Amino acid sequence: MRIRRLSAFFWATCIIAFIFILYVVTDLTFKLPSIKPAMVEFDDSKWSSFESKLRHIENELSEHHAVVGEIKTAMDQIVDQSSDNHYVKKPRIMKKQSKLREFKVVGDEPPRMPFKTKMNMSYCPINQQTSKTDIQMLSIYERITFDDKDGGVWKQGWEIEYKENQWSSKNKLKVFIVPHSHNDPGWLKTFENYYKTQTKAIFTNMVEKLMEGIGRKFIWAEISFLSLWWNSDATEKEKAAFINLLKAGKIEIVTGGWVMNDEANSHWLAIIQQLTTGHQWLTENLGYTPRNSWAIDPFGHSSSQPYILKLAGYENSLIQRVHYRIKKELALNRHLEFKWRQLWDGVGKTDMFTHMMPFYSYDVPHSCGPDPKICCQFDFKRLPGNGVTCPWKIGPKKIIQKNVGERASLILDQWRKKAQLYRSNVVLFPLGDDFRYDRANEWDHQYQNYEMLIDYINNNDAWNTEVQIGTLNDYFKAVHEEMKLSDFPVLSGDFFTYADRNQHYWSGYFTSRPFYKNMDRVLLAYLRAAEVITSQAISSNSVTYILSLQLRDRVEQARRALALFQHHDGVTGTSRDDVVVDYAKKMHQAIKNSQSVIQQAAYYLLKQPVVQDQTQEDIYFEVDDIWRKHDEIPARITIALDEVSPSRRIVLYNALAFKRHDILTVFVSSPHVGEVFDPEGNPIMAQISPVVSGESRLGFAANKFQLSFPVTVDSLAITVYSVSLRDSMSLNKYTSFARVRVYNADYWNIDLPKMFPIEQPTARLSEDVTVQAGNSTRILCNKHGLIKAIVSTDGRTTPVHMDFVQYGTQKMIDNNSGAYLFIPDGPAQQFNLDAYPELVITEGPFKATLYSALVGPRAAEVILAVSVYNNPSLLQSEVEISNTLMIDPKVDDLELAMRFSTGIKNGDVFYTDVNGMQIIKRRYFEKLPIQANFYPLGASAFIEDESTRLTVLTLTPLGVAALQPGQMEIMQDRRLSRDDNRGMSQGVLDNVRTRHTFKLIVERAHSPCSAKPFEHPSGYLTLGAHVTQQMLLQPLITMHYTANENTPRPTYSRSIVNAADIVLASYRSHVAVKNKDSSTYQGMGMTLQRVHLDTCYGNAAISTWYPKGDGQVQLTDLVDVQPERVFDSSLTFLHIRNPVSDATIVLCPMEVRSVFINQTLKHG
């Protein structure tokens, strides 16, 4: 056997050598051309010769790739059987047809996809038929009664018993005391304020005190704080000491994210941003790789988080805030440690080993064992004179010779009891709390007292116990040494909605401070676009080295602001008012920085040859989304044209990896501005509508009009449309003026130019109205302007009743809503609005909007704008809802929700997304209170039956419930006068006017459809809903030329990838990677996700506009990259693996993959 293998190897080597020699001989003259961005300068006669040259070069390049590919394939088969790409039979690279790049928008045909071998899907973990796990969270919810029996000292559990002879000298109880300090990057104080007053001292003491004892250890989580200390106050000596402690394993960095992220509101793209920001800092400054994740404070745990951790290369994770009844259920079966598997994974490829803490809190009283009264006595910070005491009235005693025996046996009893809840003999005892170890004497108290206890216990052979101060890694290592992974159960599902006691469900924070939750997503979109376009500009050599660093720095500021806000008191809306303002100001600056980066990078991509004198201050384009203040809805640019500057360019950037078709709206100063030209200079149809504005009453804005027209932008491309002044006398066959209807407007004069056909009945509106744009979906609205039904283009009517409802709060002591908790005083009441709200309808060929001023006295003002678009590419019935709302500041306690009631027979089943990454099945449970039935709505939710599916997409993360069959209810804002006793000591009264945008999609089921079995716990969006969701999250970046340039219209279109099921999660430049020899490489990092899409619902024809890919993405088709520089990587670039064959990333449905593109940048 061995001889045969050797001879095979010999012959293969000969063949390769032969091919290689042949290649060298036949192609000596070949030089790798630098791929320049495709530039179109129209009217340029040199263009065609350039194009043919480029084609020639590309032909050569493909041939080169083909030959190299063959060599690589052969090599791979021999030397690298264990390649990570194992679910694809390595394709024999066929000689590809030469690729013609698409340089411009040419009609709507999908681009030619290069030849690829069909991927073998049988290796993919996705399994829609079964999802066999030991513990399925939805099934647990169905099964248990959620009783809340008094368990004795462990109130939410039971009296734990054990036998002393469980342990022996060969089978000892192993206890790991893990000192930690939980540092919130903003909560009651701002991030910087916490640092100054507490965290800085923690670090100073850490390096000093850990050196004082041999066995002393500590864990640290928040890199935002560590980096601040490192870069501002740490001395060289302290840094050296810290690095030594890290190397010696005395300090462990757990998770190593910028923050400990929220898991309900955070979008997964933001989670990977915050994680990568932390990891990049660790790589560059400490060369450190975290292995274990530590999430003790997020308010409920998401099933996307373990997948993200898995992708990032973690080995173990720990979670804490889980519903007390679920904890008890898992503890009863010793299921508190499990392999957490993705809902869609039928193979077990995504398992993340997870430890769930069993008790009420992560503080010391709830960590050593079941009895807080005992455990509190072992929190030596609470020794007299330190300002902290035990609420159970018995404080700690200093350990001395006289009491050590009694004290040791007391805590040992707790540890032994805790051990009964887990399968191994290893006990984890986290020793810490919020901002602990800030004073030197706390280090002394904790370590010295425990050192005495440890000494005593370890020397008492009869106890068969081995105690040590350890790190999280020490704990997990000991567990895995004792147990096999197969000894642990498999769990799927998530841990929402969290309750810590009684009926205190933490579903309020899904919605608290929604203005900033919206701002989070806006920033995410800008940051993502800024990263992607910067990377495009750098990889195509369009920016100078100096400018690339300046772009990087602004992107990094934006990234850190977004990362900071992912903290579990940031995007959650659970910090003090001044801290909210601090986060918002940082995000405001981050939006501006991202916009500045985008416009510069766009300019340089368009401008060829490369502009040499590039500076950071250059402003070429203004981004059409002006954030004047950190707490104000942004404004739009109004294009003013006159004889002097009669036309304006509009630059559009599409940061998505598929070609998009949108109806774009810009503001213009006059209805005579209205001639629109496409990128090739041809006039196109456009619509002019009045701008309806107002906060509680409607009105037409003076000298401002909406100009709407269809646009098409390739994937990752920049294109330029232009608008120009029209001769006011002549009629323009390309421009349509919206038909305007005004109802119930008694107090204002309509002052609109006469070209708008206006209808204003004097009578009150008493019947339904319909709204339609061209042949778009039609909406039927009631006399309040609320949607009643949606009529698809084929004439089918789906009743969808829209409503606003409101909740009050219970007002008992320790039982009221607050920033965290939602404790309504009963079912929602109707939001009482004016009988005859002012209503304006504008309708044209591309866009139609109904505006309604819904004013509920002593409740809220809502300006509702319901729009339909005539976008032929989005073939589903789709409605856009925009709510601009403000809860009346005179009202004490009110929560406003938007509700949709339909005839869909979904029973109690509905689906919500998890961090925008995947979709989970939920059920309404009557046995649970209203607040327990609310779930995080990160991006999408739907209900469905055999014939219809209704999907809601949101930009703002909010709370969602389906309290009745056929219903979905989405929280909008909350104003609360009381504190809910979770530490904030204030209500939520800092409401600002907020705008939420939703898309409502009605889709028909196909019959027959091989649907997923009813039992399956996950769901998927349709292609149409997915495309709309991507376009909602990542809007076209609209920019205006600041100068009146007379140069031809350029276009930048380099990518030929057009796969709507591929999400370009991130593409970042200046990624640092540590090599095994500890040298650092620089390069680009890219992460792609392939979504799985539901095919039972929706219009299949949408794929002619938005084609799905085959799961194979050739990077050279997407961006400028040298194929031999692409390496498979973990999510945050801590682990770089094999080269990616032919630079082709292969993705199974639902998979996420990252690559590192080694491109150490050169000066000049």
Ligand SMILES: [Zn+2]
């Ligand atoms: Zn916290």
